[in-house]
Amino acid sequence: MEGLSPVSIVGAPYNSLQIGTVVAFSITYFFATFFLVLRYIQAVKIVKKFELDLAILTLAWGLGMYYMITLVQLMRVGWARHMWELSLEDLMVFNDILLPNTLTYLITPAVTKMAMLVVLFQINSSVIYRVVVAAMGISIFAYTLTLTSITGGPCNPKNGAGTTKCLMNVAFAQAILNIASDIGVIIAPIPTILSLNLSLKQKMSVLVLLAVGSAVVICSIARTPYVKALETATDLTYQEGILGVWSLVEINLGIVCGSAMRLKKLITTWLPRLGLGTSGGRSGGATPFGSAGTTLKGTGNNSQLGGKGPYQLHSIQKESGGNESTDKILV
Structure with a gap:
């Protein structure tokens, strides 16, 4: 099939995958925004303190929006479209603007987990516990910095031929490391929580938080086969579109989880019947x-x-x- 020009691709209607991506982002980003706004209400009206994890989550929220903006830009030149619809010119422009999108996804989940670790660090004064939490934070920072450096250097899509395989390797490594760090963030506070004499309502609140955290892990796991499939994909741009849906959902759920961790004071103050106290x-x-x-x-x-x-x-x-x-x- 003869390739289409960049202009015709830009003017073409969105396909079902692209529309589904926008819908998935809109729904999950709404919840991310809603919970983040609740955190700001709590900080301004009740706690009267702007906490570090809130600042970090705000950064993650902004990065989440920027990630979607880069996806929309990529849609205009072939992202989530079939390869045979694209011309060589489309693919060249696609590679030119792929780097910001890739770097944003590499960084954003790490930022969200840092916000959670800030909270987890403070719930137990045990030296061993705090060393473990700090070690997780250092590990997440280290592998994120390494992967972003590789992506912006030898794997830069602008370098042309040979970078596709490099980017796939980075994506797969990051997927595995993300799963491991997600599980670590969920497991870390469990011994401390189990040591407490909690009421049923408190236990339910913890279960809800862990369930949301588990959903983030599920997204990380679910997108991994799609990352691996890129190695043999013949319809690469469409396969990347499917992968992108899981990525944006993972990012936004992480913001929801990070925000929900600290909403207790708001609930017990404004919604006493839903309070989770003793x-x-x-x-x-x-x-x-x-x-x-x-x-x-x-x-x-x-x-x-x-x-x-x-x-x-x-x-x-x-x-x-x-x-x-x-x-x-x-x-």
């Missing part, structure tokens, strides 16, 4: 990823705690028959 007493925000000011029960009287930081894990000693026991809570 049953049988007034909740002051004791929850995984919650806020300061928790009332403990079971000590004979209520003890109000003040913390050094909003997520510091404290130990409260209580005497019972001359022996000391330790109750751990997140405050």
Whole structure:
């Protein structure tokens, strides 16, 4: 089939895959924006503090929008279209603007996970725990920096022939590393959470957060076969379109999860009937990823705690028959 000119591709109507991509982005980005706005409402109206993880999530949100903008630019020259619809000129322009899109996807999931690690670092004062969380952050930064450097250097699509295989190798390596780091971020807080005497509502809140986090992992896993399939794909631009849908959903779900981790104070303040505090007493925000000011029960009287930081894990000693026991809570 004779190749179409770049002008005819630009003027061509969007196909079903391209339209589906826009719809998938619109839905998931709406939820990402909604949860991020709730975080800002909490920061301004309730906590009255602009926290580091919120700043990082805002950066991820902006990168998510830029990623979609680059996809739309690529659509105009053949992304998510069949190879036989494109001319040589289309493919040349496609390669010229592919680099910003690729770099944005490499960076954005790492930024989102950094925001989560900032929160996780603060929920347990154990040296071992904090070393593990810090090590995960350093590892994520290191492999992201390495892959972006390779992509912008020897794998740069503008370099022409030979870069396609290089980009595929980078994409596959990043997919595997993403899955491993996603699982690590989910697993890291579980021992701390299990050590707490949580109410049923608190446990349900944790399960919901882990479920959202698992959805991010599922997206990472689901897109991996499509990355691998690029090696033998004959319809490369269309295959990349399918891969892009999973990528943008993964990015936006990560922002949702990162924002939802810190919404406890907003819920207990504005929606008391949906509060996740300790049953049988007034909740002051004791929850995984919650806020300061928790009332403990079971000590004979209520003890109000003040913390050094909003997520510091404290130990409260209580005497019972001359022996000391330790109750751990997140405050």
